[in-house]
Amino acid sequence: MPILVMKxxxxxxxxxxxxxxxxxxxKREVERGYDVIVIVSAMSGKTNELVRWVNETSPFYxxxxxxxxxxxxxxxxxxxxxxxLQEMGVSARSWQGWQVPINTTSAHGAARFESIPRENIDAxxxxxxxxxxxxxxxxxxxxxxxxxxxxxxSDTTAVAxxxxxxxxxxxxxxxxxxxxxxxxxxxxxxxxLDRISFEEMLELASLGxxxxxxxxxxxxxxxxxxxxxxxxxxxxxxxxxTIVCDExxxxxxxxxxxxxxxxxxxxxxxxxxxxRPGIAAAIFGPLADAGxxxxxxxxxxxxxxxxxxxxGAVTDMxxxxxxDQVARAKKAMEEAKAGGKINYEELIIDTDVSKVSVxxxxxxxxxxxxxxxxxxxxxxxxxxxxxxxxxxxISVLIDRRYMELAVQTLxxxxxxxxxx
Amino acid sequence: MPILVMKxxxxxxxxxxxxxxxxxxxKREVERGYDVIVIVSAMSGKTNELVRWVNETSPFYxxxxxxxxxxxxxxxxxxxxxxxLQEMGVSARSWQGWQVPINTTSAHGAARFESIPRENIDAxxxxxxxxxxxxxxxxxxxxxxxxxxxxxxSDTTAVAxxxxxxxxxxxxxxxxxxxxxxxxxxxxxxxxLDRISFEEMLELASLGxxxxxxxxxxxxxxxxxxxxxxxxxxxxxxxxxTIVCDExxxxxxxxxxxxxxxxxxxxxxxxxxxxRPGIAAAIFGPLADAGxxxxxxxxxxxxxxxxxxxxGAVTDMxxxxxxDQVARAKKAMEEAKAGGKINYEELIIDTDVSKVSVxxxxxxxxxxxxxxxxxxxxxxxxxxxxxxxxxxxISVLIDRRYMELAVQTLxxxxxxxxxx
Numbered sequence: 024m025p026i027l028v029m030k031x032x033x034x035x036x037x038x039x040x041x042x043x044x045x046x047x048x049x050k051r052e053v054e055r056g057y058d059v060i061v062i063v064s065a066m067s068g069k070t071n072e073l074v075r076w077v078n079e080t081s082p083f084y085x086x087x088x089x090x091x092x093x094x095x096x097x098x099x100x101x102x103x104x105x106x107x108l109q110e111m112g113v114s115a116r117s118w119q120g121w122q123v124p125i126n127t128t129s130a131h132g133a134a135r136f137e138s139i140p141r142e143n144i145d146a147x148x149x150x151x152x153x154x155x156x157x158x159x160x161x162x163x164x165x166x167x168x169x170x171x172x173x174x175x176x177s178d179t180t181a182v183a184x185x186x187x188x189x190x191x192x193x194x195x196x197x198x199x200x201x202x203x204x205x206x207x208x209x210x211x212x213x214x215x216l217d218r219i220s221f222e223e224m225l226e227l228a229s230l231g232x233x234x235x236x237x238x239x240x241x242x243x244x245x246x247x248x249x250x251x252x253x254x255x256x257x258x259x260x261x262x263x264x265t266i267v268c269d270e271x272x273x274x275x276x277x278x279x280x281x282x283x284x285x286x287x288x289x290x291x292x293x294x295x296x297x298x299r300p301g302i303a304a305a306i307f308g309p310l311a312d313a314g315x316x317x318x319x320x321x322x323x324x325x326x327x328x329x330x331x332x333x334x335g336a337v338t339d340m341x342x343x344x345x346x347d348q349v350a351r352a353k354k355a356m357e358e359a360k361a362g363g364k365i366n367y368e369e370l371i372i373d374t375d376v377s378k379v380s381v382x383x384x385x386x387x388x389x390x391x392x393x394x395x396x397x398x399x400x401x402x403x404x405x406x407x408x409x410x411x412x413x414x415x416x417i418s419v420l421i422d423r424r425y426m427e428l429a430v431q432t433l434x435x436x437x438x439x440x441x442x443x
Numbered sequence: 444m445p446i447l448v449m450k451x452x453x454x455x456x457x458x459x460x461x462x463x464x465x466x467x468x469x470k471r472e473v474e475r476g477y478d479v480i481v482i483v484s485a486m487s488g489k490t491n492e493l494v495r496w497v498n499e500t501s502p503f504y505x506x507x508x509x510x511x512x513x514x515x516x517x518x519x520x521x522x523x524x525x526x527x528l529q530e531m532g533v534s535a536r537s538w539q540g541w542q543v544p545i546n547t548t549s550a551h552g553a554a555r556f557e558s559i560p561r562e563n564i565d566a567x568x569x570x571x572x573x574x575x576x577x578x579x580x581x582x583x584x585x586x587x588x589x590x591x592x593x594x595x596x597s598d599t600t601a602v603a604x605x606x607x608x609x610x611x612x613x614x615x616x617x618x619x620x621x622x623x624x625x626x627x628x629x630x631x632x633x634x635x636l637d638r639i640s641f642e643e644m645l646e647l648a649s650l651g652x653x654x655x656x657x658x659x660x661x662x663x664x665x666x667x668x669x670x671x672x673x674x675x676x677x678x679x680x681x682x683x684x685t686i687v688c689d690e691x692x693x694x695x696x697x698x699x700x701x702x703x704x705x706x707x708x709x710x711x712x713x714x715x716x717x718x719r720p721g722i723a724a725a726i727f728g729p730l731a732d733a734g735x736x737x738x739x740x741x742x743x744x745x746x747x748x749x750x751x752x753x754x755g756a757v758t759d760m761x762x763x764x765x766x767d768q769v770a771r772a773k774k775a776m777e778e779a780k781a782g783g784k785i786n787y788e789e790l791i792i793d794t795d796v797s798k799v800s801v802x803x804x805x806x807x808x809x810x811x812x813x814x815x816x817x818x819x820x821x822x823x824x825x826x827x828x829x830x831x832x833x834x835x836x837i838s839v840l841i842d843r844r845y846m847e848l849a850v851q852t853l854x855x856x857x858x859x860x861x862x863x
Contacts (some may be wrong), residue, residue: 092522
């Protein structure tokens with residue numbers, strides 16, 4: 024039998040009715056001839072409740088016990104889903120991480136997969152079971168303790184199972200009906216994509232299109248797992264949703280596939296710092312230690328003198344990070360300065376910026392995307408504060424009040440409202 | 444290190460404050476020099492919620508999945524208790540059934556212990572851990588599935604661990620402060636017992652003194668585990684509560700230790716049935732199949748003729764069962780009659796009776812207990828409907844409206860308000 028992996032997130036299994044609704048979708052795939060592995064999250068809100076209890080019990084908790092507590096929500100959903108399927112006449116069995124077993128590292132709270140042996144589940148399929156309902160987000164450490172994979176771990180569980188079981192596809196059921204050219208709340212011209220490449224999806228996910236966890240897309244790309252994103256709440260068929268797949272499967276790609284945005288960014292400039300080898304490490308080491316997720320980095324070329332005691336070249340260093348990490352970033356920089364590790368004249372913090380990016384694998388072979396982007400923004404008098412580029416993405420930081428306008432303008436400029 | 448087992452029921456761990464309170468009691472025992480095994484129930488209400496979800500999802504549920512779902516409540520409490528202890532500076536680790544492992548039979552929903560190997564937990568004690576917090580009520584089947592032990596299974600888990608680890612004592616923390624000579628709500632003269640024998644406790648538990656599950660007392664008796672019942676909510680010390688122990692440990696026992704009652708009983712009489720070998724089996728077989736818990740059984744000696752077609756001795760058969768099983772019992776008897784298995788002239792059902800019993804190991808060597816009991820009841824004009832006796836117990840069925848009076852009268856008659 025071909026194997027299909029289906030994953031249902033927390034809102035898709037939020038109560039017994041929704042579990043029943045998800046079970047209907049599973050049943051339909053069984054009827055189409057698949058052996059199905061269903062990955063479930065906890066009922067929405069449950070994991071948060073457990074996390075709150077842990078935090079209230081022990082603010083600096085032992086991650087082993089954290090994992091033992093918070094993994095229980097998925098176990099409940101897995102059992103209920105198996106029962107619901109049985110009730111509908113589909114032979115199903117639930118699986119907790121240790122029963123499969125889902126072998127992971129010992130990094131509690133952020134464990135990584137080591138291996139997912141197929142024997143136990145394959146044996147059940149051979150017995151005639153049609154569905155294995157697996158509790159997502161959890162695994163088993165070499166020490167025999169329960170681990171969790173960190174937030175969004177259920178997507179990653181689904182992809183890992185699809186890889187291990189050589190599934191025909193991994194369907195991620197969620198509360199949106201696919202991947203869009205941009206956020207439909209910003210422009211009604213946003214259009215659902217039939218297909219998107221892993222690379223583009225990665226850029227979109229990490230840029231704030233929060234449909235799929237970055238890690239799950241990385242894993243899917245590495246093992247060439249065909250992903251499909253589709254809605255739990257709509258009627259769905261074989262053509263629903265968006266397929267995330269290898270670039271080669273996408274025949275004629277547009278130059279730009281989508282416009283992403285990230286609203287709450289901050290821009291931090293270290294004004295006038297010594298321009299010497301090692302200065303970047305001296306800045307970004309402490310930031311990493313403080314848990315600041317630095318995104319864009321720009322270093323100005325400068326020839327001005329540092330100060331009388333330090334003759335030689337100086338520069339300015341600018342980076343961006345999420346607004347809610349500014350306080351930590353500021354503290355880290357001030358401590359690094361106080362400790363003599365770095366020196367700067369001034370720390371300039373702008374917390375009113377957003378990031379807008381255009382993404383597309385077609386960019387690789389098309390010049391002029393950047394020029395077209397800058398021109399379009401300029402025509403609307405939107406000032407660009409920072410620019411960063413990768414092979415398939417161009418991002419700019421702009422004033423937050425222009426964010427929606429910029430997204431709409433770029434969506435139009437690259438013709439994303441028209442099917443290719 | 445001597446080992447102590449401490450068990451906390453659902454009301455004792457109902458919220459984070461109560462878990463903290465229970466953890467304080469554990470810490471105190473660690474400070475007294477014990478390695479402690481803590482058995483926890485689910486936070487009160489949690490298991491009921493899970494059971495409700497299972498029933499709503501699948502009325503005729505697969506017991507394997509039922510067990511997978513309902514066992515999760517204990518896992519949460521075990522993790523939270525371990526975290527709380529760590530927070531108080533006590534090195535603790537949580538254990539789910541499969542991690543110990545608690546090996547049971549495959550009888551899902553009502554599994555029985557097969558073995559509890561000590562290695563894993565002993566190894567942790569050897570590493571310096573002081574407390575193992577074990578999720579009660581659950582185990583692992585030979586097939587690698589989660590089992591549950593049935594309601595009240597956490598008491599049984601505690602006793603099984605005390606036996607396996609040769610614990611000095613098994614302390615059952617609950618919402619009462621010990622075992623009383625009778626229900627304190629019925630007479631203020633009820634007195635807490637310092638000690639009671641296993642045998643007496645068994646009779647009291649099965650007679651409706653619902654402090655300890657019958658099965659846990661049976662297990663404790665078999666393995667000679669010293670039990671102590673005490674309150675989670677009071678300040679407790681080494682002399683608190685009631686010790687349940689071997690008869691030999693109780694120096695000078697009173698003739699009668701307690702008066703038990705069971706309010707909602709029913710009395711069913713099969714009037715005029717054929718008195719022949721096998722008639723009892725023909726009656727009580729169908730009742731057992733229908734899940735009726737028959738308690739007292741009385742057969743009248745009778746010489747009257749059955750009917751013209753069946754010359755020979757006839758009799759009346761009377762039995763008691765809980766009121767809420769009367770409908771089932773009636774149906775089973777009517778079907779047996781319709782099927783020709785038994786015959787009776789009339790089914791007489793009295794749902795307005797209660798059972799009152801006096802219990803005491805001293806009865807064995809003292810004649811006249813029954814006479815004293817009947818005399819006391821007679822003096823209050825309480826009519827006895829059915830009598831049943833065992834080696835250490837005499838029970839009577841009486842009209843329900845006399846139940847409180849009977850308990851008070853017997854408590855006085857046997858001098859239970861005075862310490863021995």
